[in-house]
Amino acid sequence: MHELPVTESILKIVLQHAPADSVSKIVRIFLEVGELSDLEDEWIQHYFDYLSKGTRAEKAELVIQRIPITFQCDACANTFEIKREALQDLQCPECGSTECKLVSGKGYYIKNMEVV
Amino acid sequence: MEEIRLIEVKEEIQADNKAKAEALRDRLTANKTFLLNLMSSPGAGKTTLILRTIEALRNDLRIGVIEADIDSMVDAEKIAKTGIAAVQLRTGGFCHLDASMVERGLEGLDLASLDLVIIENVGNLVCPAEFDTGAIKNAMILSVPEGDDKPLKYPLMFTVCDVLLINKTDYLGLSDFDVAALRERVNKLNHRIAIFEVSAKTGQGIAEWTQWLKKEVDVFRCR
Numbered sequence: 001m002h003e004l005p006v007t008e009s010i011l012k013i014v015l016q017h018a019p020a021d022s023v024s025k026i027v028r029i030f031l032e033v034g035e036l037s038d039l040e041d042e043w044i045q046h047y048f049d050y051l052s053k054g055t056r057a058e059k060a061e062l063v064i065q066r067i068p069i070t071f072q073c074d075a076c077a078n079t080f081e082i083k084r085e086a087l088q089d090l091q092c093p094e095c096g097s098t099e100c101k102l103v104s105g106k107g108y109y110i111k112n113m114e115v116v
Numbered sequence: 117m118e119e120i121r122l123i124e125v126k127e128e129i130q131a132d133n134k135a136k137a138e139a140l141r142d143r144l145t146a147n148k149t150f151l152l153n154l155m156s157s158p159g160a161g162k163t164t165l166i167l168r169t170i171e172a173l174r175n176d177l178r179i180g181v182i183e184a185d186i187d188s189m190v191d192a193e194k195i196a197k198t199g200i201a202a203v204q205l206r207t208g209g210f211c212h213l214d215a216s217m218v219e220r221g222l223e224g225l226d227l228a229s230l231d232l233v234i235i236e237n238v239g240n241l242v243c244p245a246e247f248d249t250g251a252i253k254n255a256m257i258l259s260v261p262e263g264d265d266k267p268l269k270y271p272l273m274f275t276v277c278d279v280l281l282i283n284k285t286d287y288l289g290l291s292d293f294d295v296a297a298l299r300e301r302v303n304k305l306n307h308r309i310a311i312f313e314v315s316a317k318t319g320q321g322i323a324e325w326t327q328w329l330k331k332e333v334d335v336f337r338c339r
Contacts, residue, residue: 002212002243009129017125027120031129036272038242074307087271090304099307102275106246108129116118 007047026057028114034106035069069105073097136215140250150232150333153251158239160259161283163191164316172326177231182221184213184238212243215250232333245273253278260287264298279310286315
């Protein structure tokens with residue numbers, strides 16, 4: 001359900017980066033979303049279509065790339081990727097420690113966008 | 117045909133909220149007011165736990181409460197009956213609180229006269245985990261009837277919290293909830309998290325939890 005505020009922010013940011021005097025239309029927006037962040041791709045696009053009506057971003061396609069979950073081991077400092085489904089078996093592949101902390105895999109980023 | 121160009125954006129979508137949350141934390145730190153963000157599913161016992169916490173700590177700490185609810189005043193009225201300063205934030209359909217909503221809530225409280233403000237976030241294990249409220253510590257409640265598999269379904273929530281309260285332990289004998297299995301699942305996601313087993317109904321475990329909270333507030337206020 002937090003798709004709406006996230007989508008509002010996306011629209012605000014892309015419009016800031018697309019000055020009206022040099023950009024007539026935003027065609028495609030490339031997003032990165034952490035694997036741990038629950039976000040429905042389809043809903044983000046629906047909300048975006050609705051919110052962007054009448055702006056330079058109207059009808060822009062959102063392309064969402066998932067960012068893998070990464071943990072760092074407290075014991076040996078090794079950084080490793082882990083699938084969401086494997087979190088229950090989380091342990092450092094180097095030293096076997098289970099004392100690890102999340103370093104990436106949450107949040108939302110706008111990478112770049114295609115404009116005309 | 118116009119040529120398609122690529123524009124680099126490289127912006128964090130929640131950068132605005134993060135900046136607001138940091139500014140709020142700075143203000144709270146300067147003011148020595150500890151802000152606790154309490155999250156859980158609907159019905160896990162947030163309001164009852166807050167009432168118990170007030171009961172245990174009201175002689176030691178000056179407490180305020182921000183109640184977030186999609187569209188009702190029920191919880192704030194319960195808190196107001198204790199004589200504790202409480203504000204109700206209607207989120208108008210929003211499923212979580214962000215830093216600017218918390219700012220608005222704090223406007224309704226006299227911060228200078230409070231040591232501890234507890235936010236009762238919207239009942240939901242997904243969205244509140246994504247938004248920094250500006251709180252000093254994040255707490256969550258998982259109640260026994262919800263089941264011990266929740267860390268598998270909502271891992272993000274368990275990674276962002278500093279403390280977990282396993283509530284409704286009075287139901288333990290009636291269910292197949294496995295406390296040891298839950299602790300192991302939670303510790304794999306977040307081994308720094310403090311875990312307390314409580315029953316807000318019977319009062320069991322409340323002393324340990326409130327001692328922990330009191331100590332956190334004291335340490336924060338002495339920084």
